[in-house]
Each structure stands twice: as structure tokens, then as C-alpha cells.
Amino acid sequence: MLRLLTRHQDTGPVRSFSLRAAQYRGWNWGDAVALAAVTTLVYAGVRLAFNAPLVMRGPAISLSPVHLVFYAGLSFTRMLHAYVLSVIFTLAYGYAAAYNRRAERFLIPLLDILQSVPILSFLPIVFLSLRAILPQAAAAEIASVVLIFTSQVWNLTFVWYQSLKTIPREFREVAAVFSFDAWLRLKKLELPFAAIGLVWNSMMSWAGGWFFLMAAEIFTVGKRDFRLLGIGAYLSEAARVGDWRAAGWGVAVLVVLIVLLDQVVWRPLLAWSDRFRLDTAGSRPSSSWFYEAWRSSRIVAPAVRRLVGWLPWMIDRAAARAAARKWENRGLETPSRGLSLAAAGFGGCILIYGAYSAATLLARVPGWQWGAIVAGLAATAGRVLVTVLIALAWTVPAGVLIGSKPRVAAVLQPLAQIAAAVPATALFPVLLLGLLRLPNGLNIAAISLMLMGTQWYLLFNVIAGASAVPRDLKDTALLLGLSRWQRWRVLILPALFPYIVTGLITAAGGAWNASIVAEYTEIGGTTRALTGIGSAIARATAQGDYPLLLSATLSMVFAVAAINRLVWQRLYRLAEERYRLE
Helix, strand or coil: CHHHHHCCCCCCCCCHHHHHHHHCCCCCHHHHHHHHHHHHHHHHHHHHHCCCCCCECCCCCCCCHHHHHHHHHHHHHHHHHHHHHHHHHHHHHHHHHHHCHHHHHHHHHHHHHHHHCCHHHHHHHHHHHHHCCCCHHHHHHHHHHHHHHHHHHHHHHHHHHHHHHCCCHHHHHHHHHCCCCHHHHHHHHHHHHHHHHHHHHHHHHHHHHHHHHHHHHCCEECCEECCCCCHHHHHHHHHHHCCHHHHHHHHHHHHHHHHHHHHHHHHHHHHHHHHHCCCCCCCCCCCCHHHHHHHHCCCHHHHHHHHHHHHHHHHHHHHHHHHHHHHHCCCCCCCCHHHHHHHHHHHHHHHHHHHHHHHHHHCCCCHHHHHHHHHHHHHHHHHHHHHHHHHHHHHHHHHHHHHHCHHHHHHHHHHHHHHHHCCHHHHHHHHHHHHCCCCCHHHHHHHHHHHHHHHHHHHHHHHHHHHHCCHHHHHHHHHCCCCHHHHHHHHHHHHHHHHHHHHHHHHHHHHHHHHHHHCEEEECCEEEECCCHHHHHHHHHHHCCHHHHHHHHHHHHHHHHHHHHHHHHHHHHHHHHHCCCC
């Protein structure tokens, strides 16, 4: 009965499960090279951090509501820069991975490991290494953009890579018959085919970026103050001095900014991307009042088209000239195999040197500190587990309700999307002040921050899974007279299983990330810390203990990567083999 109800074609709009399942393959040489590359990168950052000053003073934060608009503008500008860099990286990296088989063997494992790494574990290293070579203001700005970039780019790159690999053969044949060059193929085939996935994942990336933006704007450890002028620093300062009125103003401006972006940017883009749907049967088109008003305008829409129309025209001309030069110089290309081998050899030498240097620095870590790192990993893993279980307990019933009831979804889903976009790190200082008065309040606050930053990933995946359950399977369950519990056991939970696994790995990764901020915090001039790997990384940064910083960061990276491969890989295989709707 279970197989009968679950082996059905999935017509849902979300393609994240097939992408995730495809990326989890067995260990190979690409994984070893990718891990060596990450180790070398972390070591290089720590080595640069040796020259960072021990005392850093942050900017003065004004709590006057007049400055809030300026602060919000600075925060938005950082987000925009990171998103533009993410799109550029996505297009280039995805193309190389999809169309170059040799590069794919290394690029996909590297991307897999990078998206598994807790991003905030790199925050101290990025700040300190950049500060060693740049003025503090420039180093903090660049580090914040890098941090937001790494939170936004991975899912965009994966969905772009997946789209390029899954373009129907007949579409490619049409492009070949009409002799499309690379630019024309990108404009007329590849981008339209990937448009819906890119827009949806852009929304997710932007919402996740708020979390890391706030973490970057409020980051401070010991005598090193890395704060940036922005709405996150405003909220942190308001909580530090106990100014609840200023905190309320900050939260209000943040929510208004998020709602404004949702209504005038993301909703119009979703409505516009509906034109690229391959199948419209049974799907509810996205709607946007702003998009309809803009499209029906006889003044604004033509003016905007003329304003932005020059860019595709210029690219068309440049592509035509490049194609003509390539045709004229055909047959003159020289083999590049020797150059590729030389580059691979040079890169291999760098990786070997980086791994050896990292091992030399790690040898300076005493045995008792390794024991503390292991204990910290266990403590943080326990908080991650508690966080995921709490999120799972409420998101599954709530997601099924929203995903299976269109009237409920029309009301609750927009509210959930807005609530998910409000970064937990912005509210954490305010939340901490209230929870510290409770017994074991710091532990409760840490788990609360992890929960606030991760539960939405699980909720939206469950909503997508509930929405994708075919109507005929639901009708079959009713005709067979199944009770409510039997429907959950035989139909709903098996159908949701792939989506739950996708949500769980994303939520767990977010919880590991949040531990860097949640386990070590300074408020009211007092440092409050818990036992955990995030606390160990922050403490090593504050004390300038660089061997400990490298060992704690790499331990976290390798632990999370191992959990992803040993736990999530098996769950994905189980979901693909037993619970796939086809």
C-alpha cells in the first residue's frame, strides 16, 4: 500500500531534492582535494591573522531614530554587493561544472564541502586576515560582504548547475539547429529554463543573508571590536544599554525594509518568472500588485525597457564580434593540455604545502585543548540536535496545514516568509536580556537563537512537499477509508520524507552556524560563554590563540562534513529509493 501511494510523479515546483540527492555521491579523489583546499584556505587566513592588532576599536553607534534610515541603507548596500557577486560567481562556476567534465570532478565536491561548512566559523579568520593587510574599516566591510556572499551563493550555484544539466535534449537540439552561440544560448535557453529556480533561491539566499549580515555587524570578541555601522549594530547597541524604545524602532525599520523588498522586488520577480513555466496545469500563478501596476503603466514600463535595453544590445554586438573572430581564427588554436597540466601541478604543490603548514601549526596545540575541542563539538552537536527536534515537532504539522489548505496558505505563507526574513541575530541581544534571568538562561538563549535562525528552512520544505502531493493520491486514500493516522503513516509522511531530509540538513547547518554567535556573547560589559565549539572559536579569537583557532575551525568543518556524508547521504539514498514520488 505504501509503495502504491508513493510511487507517483512529483509535479511540485520545488526541485531541491533531486539536486541534493544527486550531489551526495561516494567519496572520491575530488573530495580529498576539496578538503585539502579548504584546509589550505583556513591556514592561509590564520597565518595572515598573526599580524592583526590585538586591540581594535569599533565605530560609535548613535541610537537616534534619525540615523536608522542611513544605517538601513548601509546594510542593504552590503547585501546588494554580496548578491551581485553571488550571481556572477554562480553563472561562471555553474557553467564550468556543467560543461567541463574534468573540472566537474573537482568543482562539485568542492562546492558540496563549502556549502556544508558552517560559514560563521570563518568569520573571525576572515576579519583578522583582512585586518592584517587593510585598514580596519575596509577590512570589516569586505569581510561582511564575503560572509554574506558565502551564505547566498551555494544554493544559487547548485540550482544553476542542476538546470544546465537537466535542459531537455530537444531544446538543445533546437538551439544547435539554429546555430545559437554561447550568449544566445544563455539568453534564449539556459537563463529562461533556470529562471524560476533562480528567483526562488534568490529569495531564500537574500533572507538567509540577513542573518549573516547582522552577525557581521555586531561581531565583537574581547578587545577586538569588528562592528559596522548598520541596523544590526544599532539593535545590538540598543540592547547593550537597555534602550527598549530604540530597539523597537530598529526592529520596526528592519521589518518595513524586509516587507518593502518583498513587495517591490521579489514578488514582482516571481510573477514575471511565471512566463517561463514549462507546465502550467494545476499550478497557481504568482501574483504581484506592483508587477501588474508596473506592466500596465504606459510611461514607466517603456522607459525602463529603453533604459535597460542597451545592455543586452551591447552584449549581442560583442558576442557577434567574438563569434566572427573565432570563425576567422579557426584552426589556429594551440593545444592547452600542457598548460593545464602545469596549472594542476602548481595547484597541487600549493595544496601540499598548505596542508603541511597547517599540520605543523596544529602540532602546537596541546592534548588538553584537543580534549576541550572534542567536548565542545559534542556540546554543540547536542544543542543542534535539540534545536532540530524542536523545529521538527512544530514545522511538520504546520507545513502540512499550510501546504494542503490553499485558503490557509494565502494568509499564513506570506507572514511566514516575512518572519523568516527577520534575522534572528538582530533580535538575539534583545532576547538575551530577557532569558538571562531564567535558570540556565544562556543555554536556553543559545538554543532559541539556533531555532529562530533554522526552523524556517524546514517549514518551507515541508510546505513544498505537502503542496506537491498529487490530488489523486489523496482521493485514493479517502476512497480506501483510511483514518487520519493511517493517511499520515501511509501517504503524508512518506511523501514528505525527501523534503524533510532536505530541510533537516539545511536547518542543522544553520544551527551549527548560529553556535558561533550563540555560545559566546558580550553584553553589558560581561562575557558570557558556554561549552561548545563555537565558543572555542570565539575565545581563541579574543585571546589571539591562533593554533587553537585553526584547530577548532578545522575540527568544526571536518565534523560537519563527516556528518553530512555519514548521516545525510544515507537518508537521501533511503528517500530516493523508497519514498520518491514517481
